[in-house]
Amino acid sequence: MSRRSTTFRGWRVVGAGAVIQGLQSAFVMHSLGAYLVELDREYGWSKTALSGAFAVNRAETALLGPAQGWLIDRFGPKTITRAGAVCMAVGFVWFSQLQSLWQFYGAFFVLSVGGAFCGFLTVTVAIVRWFERLRARALALGGMGLALGGMCVPLVVLMFTWFGWRTTAAVTGVAGAAVAWWLAKYLDGSPAEFGEEVDGGAKIVANGRTVRAEGLTDVHFTAKEAMRTRAFWTISFGHLSALIVVGAVMAHLQLYLTSERGYSLQQASLFAAALPLMQLAGMAVGGYLGDRINKRLIASVAMFGHAGGILLLAWAPNAFVVVLSVVFHGLAWGARGPLMQALRADYFGSSAFAAIMGVSSLIVMIGPIVGPLAAGWVADTTGSYVTGFVALAVLTALGMLFFVVTKPPAPPERGGSSPRRPAAKPNSNDVGAPGVAEGSSDGADVGSAQRQVAG
Numbered sequence: 126m127s128r129r130s131t132t133f134r135g136w137r138v139v140g141a142g143a144v145i146q147g148l149q150s151a152f153v154m155h156s157l158g159a160y161l162v163e164l165d166r167e168y169g170w171s172k173t174a175l176s177g178a179f180a181v182n183r184a185e186t187a188l189l190g191p192a193q194g195w196l197i198d199r200f201g202p203k204t205i206t207r208a209g210a211v212c213m214a215v216g217f218v219w220f221s222q223l224q225s226l227w228q229f230y231g232a233f234f235v236l237s238v239g240g241a242f243c244g245f246l247t248v249t250v251a252i253v254r255w256f257e258r259l260r261a262r263a264l265a266l267g268g269m270g271l272a273l274g275g276m277c278v279p280l281v282v283l284m285f286t287w288f289g290w291r292t293t294a295a296v297t298g299v300a301g302a303a304v305a306w307w308l309a310k311y312l313d314g315s316p317a318e319f320g321e322e323v324d325g326g327a328k329i330v331a332n333g334r335t336v337r338a339e340g341l342t343d344v345h346f347t348a349k350e351a352m353r354t355r356a357f358w359t360i361s362f363g364h365l366s367a368l369i370v371v372g373a374v375m376a377h378l379q380l381y382l383t384s385e386r387g388y389s390l391q392q393a394s395l396f397a398a399a400l401p402l403m404q405l406a407g408m409a410v411g412g413y414l415g416d417r418i419n420k421r422l423i424a425s426v427a428m429f430g431h432a433g434g435i436l437l438l439a440w441a442p443n444a445f446v447v448v449l450s451v452v453f454h455g456l457a458w459g460a461r462g463p464l465m466q467a468l469r470a471d472y473f474g475s476s477a478f479a480a481i482m483g484v485s486s487l488i489v490m491i492g493p494i495v496g497p498l499a500a501g502w503v504a505d506t507t508g509s510y511v512t513g514f515v516a517l518a519v520l521t522a523l524g525m526l527f528f529v530v531t532k533p534p535a536p537p538e539r540g541g542s543s544p545r546r547p548a549a550k551p552n553s554n555d556v557g558a559p560g561v562a563e564g565s566s567d568g569a570d571v572g573s574a575q576r577q578v579a580g
Contacts, residue, residue, distance in 0.1 A: 161176075172501040190490070340533025385510060407461075
C-alpha cells in the first residue's frame with residue numbers, strides 16, 4: 126500500500142511555476158537586450174525600431190489578457206501553458222532565421238503569444254488558487270524563477286560567442302519549451318480537488334497572534350464587480366507606473382551601456398545579470414514582509430527605488446554607480462512585483478482572479494510599452510538616453526500616489542443586498558496587519574470586527 130505524500134502540493138505548483146518563468150526570463154525577457162545588440166551590429170536598425178520588439182511583446186500580452194483569463198478559467202493552466210510552449214518553440218525557430226525587420230516583428234509576435242500563455246498570468250493564477258495567508262510568500266517564491274533566469278544572461282551571451290546568436294535562439298527556445306510542456310502537469314487543480322487545505326493549513330503567527338492581511342476578503346468579486354471599485358484602477362495604474370521603468374531598463378540597459386558608456390557586450394551582460402540577483406533579494410524581503418505588514422506601504426517605497434535606480438543610471442560616471450543603480454532598481458522590482466498580484470487576490474478573491482488580471486493587463490502593459498519606446502525615441506532624437514531616463518523616473522515616482530490612495534473595496538452589492546465578510550468572532554489571537562486600519566475605497570464601513578488591529 127503506497128503512502129500518501131505529506132508535501133503540500135501547493136509548493137510543487139510554486140516550484141513548477143518558478144522554473145517555467147525562469148526559462149522565459151533567461152531566454153526571452155532578460156536576453157532580449159543582448160539579442161538587440163547583436164541585431165544592431167548586424168543590421169544597423171535604429172534603437173526605436175529595436176525597442177519596438179519589446180513593445181510588441183508587451184502589447185501582445187495586454188491585448189491577450191482578457192481572452193487569456195477566460196481561456197485559463199475554461200481549459201486550465203496546464204493546457205494553456207502547453208499551447209504557449211508550442212508557440213514559443215515556433216517563434217524561436219523563426220527568430221533564428223530572420224533576415225528583415227518585418228520578420229523580426231513577426232517572430233516576436235509569435236514569441237509573445239507563447240510567452241504570455243506559458244508565463245506570468247498563467248503561473249500566477251495557478252499559485253493563487255493554493256494560497257491565501259501565505260500568498261505573498263508563495264508568489265515571491267514563484268517569481269524568483271524570473272530573477273534566477275535573468276542571471277543566466279552572461280551564459281546566453283557566451284553561447285553567442287560559441288555557436289552564434291541564431292543557433293542559440295533555436296536551441297534554447299526549443300529546449301525551454303519542452304521543459305515548460307512537461308512541468309505544466311503540476312499547474313492544474315485546486316486544494317479541494319486534492320483533498321488539501323488552502324496554504325496547507327499553515328498560518329502566520331506573530332507574538333502569539335494570527336496575522337490577517339489588510340483587505341483579505343472572503344467575498345469573490347467577478348471581473349465586472351472588481352472594475353466598479355476604485356482599488357482596481359489605482360492598483361492597475363500604480364502597477365503601470367512601475368513598469369515604465371522596468372520595461373525601459375530591460376530593453377535598453379545593455380544597449381545603453383555598450384553604445385553610450387563604452388562597455389563590451391559581455392561586461393554589459395554582467396550588469397544585466399546583477400539586476401535579477403538584486404531582484405531575487407527583493408523578492409525574499411517582499412515575500413516575507415508582504416504577509417505581515419501593509420503591502421501598499423512596501424509598494425509605495427519601492428516606487429522610489431525604481432525612480433532612483435534609473436536616475437543613477439542616467440548619469441552613471443563609472444561601474445560603481447551602475448551597480449548602485451542596479452541595486453536600487455532590482456530590490457524595488459523584487460519587493461514590489463509579487464505584491465501586485467497578492468493585493469488583487471486579497472481584495473477581490475481568487476474565483477475570478479484570471480479574468481480580473483486579464484482585464485487589468487490592458488492598463489498595466491501600457492507602462493512597458495511606453496517606457497522602452499520613449500527611451501529609444503529620445504536616444505535616437507537627442508543622441509543620449511539621459512533626458513528620457515529622467516522623464517521616466519519622474520513619472521514612476523509620481524505613480525507612488527496610486528498606492529497611497531488605494532483602500533480595500535467594500536463587498537459588491539448583489540440582488541439588492543451588500544454581502545459582508547462574516548464578522549470575526551471576538552478573539553484576541555486573531556488580528557490584522559500591524560499598524561494598518563482596514564477600510565473601504567467607497568467609504569463603506571465593513572464592520573469594526575474586520576478592522577486591522579495594531580500588532
